[in-house]
Structures are given as C-alpha cells and as structure tokens.
Amino acid sequence: MQIELIETFLDLMETRSFNRTAERMNLSQSSISHRVNALEADLDCKLFVRGKGGTVPTAAALRFFDHAKALQQNWHEALRAVEAAGSYEQSMRIGMQHDVAEVIGAEFLKALRREMPGTSFYLEADYSNQMNRDLGAGDLDLAVLYTPHHLPDLHYERIADLSYMLVSTKTHSLEEILPDDYIYANYSPAFDRAHRMAMAHLTAAPLTTGRNMMVRDLLLTLGGTGYVLKATAQEMISTRKASAVSDAVDLMQTVYVATTVRSRHRSPHRRVLQILSELAQRI
Structure with missing residues (x-):
C-alpha cells in the first residue's frame, strides 16, 4: 500500500472535500479520486460517499481512520530512521x-x-x-x-509555568496606559483568557502578536506597553529601555x-x- 494513498485518505477525512484536499495537496481533483479509488480497491470497501452536502466517510472509513494514522506515523518514523543512518544510533x-x-x-x-x-x-x-x-x-x-x-x-505532561510581565516605555501605571499605545500579546488561548480577565479594558489594540521577541521589538521601535517574558522584562528594565507597570499582575503560561x-x-x-x-x- 502506498503512503500517498494513506495521506490522501487522512486529509480527506479532515476536509470532507475532494476539491479542498486537491488544493491542499497541490493535485488535481481527478488525482485525488484515483488515489481514493486505489485505496478502496486495496481494502475492498467503499470509504466515501459524495453528495450535495459534501463528502461523507462510510463506517469502514471511520474504522480505518486510527489505523491509517498509525501507518502514517510508522512510515515517517521509518524514513527518519533511514535518513539518520550512519554513526548515530x-x-x-x-x-x-x-x-x-x-x-x-x-x-x-x-x-x-x-x-x-x-x-x-x-x-x-x-x-x-x-x-x-x-x-x-x-x-x-x-x-x-x-x-x-x-x-x-x-499524551501531554505539564512541566512548567512561564511568567509574563507588563512593561512600558511610556508609563508606570495601568491607569495611564493608552489603548492606542498597547501591544496585545496573544501567546495562546489560555494566555488570552487570563489577559482578558486581568486587562478587560485593553483587549482592543492596534497591534497583536504571539511572539515574545516581536512584542519586545515593537516596544523598542514604536514605544508603548505590552506583556513580555519575565526574563525579557528584567533585561529591558535593567538597561532602562522600559519600566515595569507596577500595579499590573504577572500572567502565567503553562508549558506542556x-x-x-x-x-x-x-x-x-x-x-x-x-x-x-x-x-x-x-x-
């Protein structure tokens, strides 16, 4: 069985659209159909039914799904093992x-x-x-x-919590922060929820980014206020490039x-x- 057939099947299970899968895999729709037909021939069962409402997986496709993912993972692991052959175990x-x-x-x-x-x-x-x-x-x-x-x-395991600290090049207090000067740091959905609870009045900002160094660079280039990693904040404060917003709470981000x-x-x-x-x- 060719791995291309498995990967096409898995993508189609996600998109539920032959057109969308063809776009994502940079192939023609007929090529996707040929691959699905070949996989159905190998398995001797129907995997998808096309209708006005879209592409619907059959019961056989749902049963095959977990096995297909395992096959894909095993194939990629095998490729990496062969590529790394040589002096490394x-x-x-x-x-x-x-x-x-x-x-x-x-x-x-x-x-x-x-x-x-x-x-x-x-x-x-x-x-x-x-x-x-x-x-x-x-x-x-x-x-x-x-x-x-x-x-x-x-499988996920929690290993740490990172602290983010609010710093500013323009002010030392929350009440003096102007929304137009605020750089909204959106590091994750969990961070965003914590931020909205702590800083509800600053959820609409002209600039938003999800990387610590980008927030730092924007603060130094444009000026303003934003949350950065505590280590970054301490470096900015020690070099007098920014000040701590003293009455703002630190926000925590769990690492898995x-x-x-x-x-x-x-x-x-x-x-x-x-x-x-x-x-x-x-x-």
Missing part, C-alpha cells in the same frame, strides 16, 4: 514553542548532546497548532508547547511536553522529558 525531531526556545533552547540542545551522544537531534521553533498536527502525522517525535489538543493518540501515546514510555523520550523537566526548574 537513532534520531529525534523535536518542536518547541518559540518563547520556550528563547529561554532554554540552547541549554536544552547542550544537555541533549552531553547526555545522549548516540542520538542526532533536529529542533525547530513553532506554534502549538502546527506542532500538534506534526505529532499526529508522525513528523515530530516530541513537542514542547503551550496549547494541548488532547487528541486520543497524543507532548508525544504519542505509544512513544511516551520509550527510553529516549523519557530521557528527553527528564532533561526538559530539569531545565524547566530554571524558568
């Missing part, structure tokens, strides 16, 4: 939330090289939504993220480690988690 692909990578990324890689010299590592900074998708597709072995999706085949359910007890994954947990104590 194994390889791991790790995703890390941008702001977490700023804080511990370098120390994390240093610890991995020291503690796991027989493993090659690939580390990329990304956002939670993409990392959840990549974990589910088998493109990542492990991810450090802000927003778990709690999918049936993914995610991997697949079937990988969570594997020795390399547990070792990486241990290293992350140790580093998290310094956050």
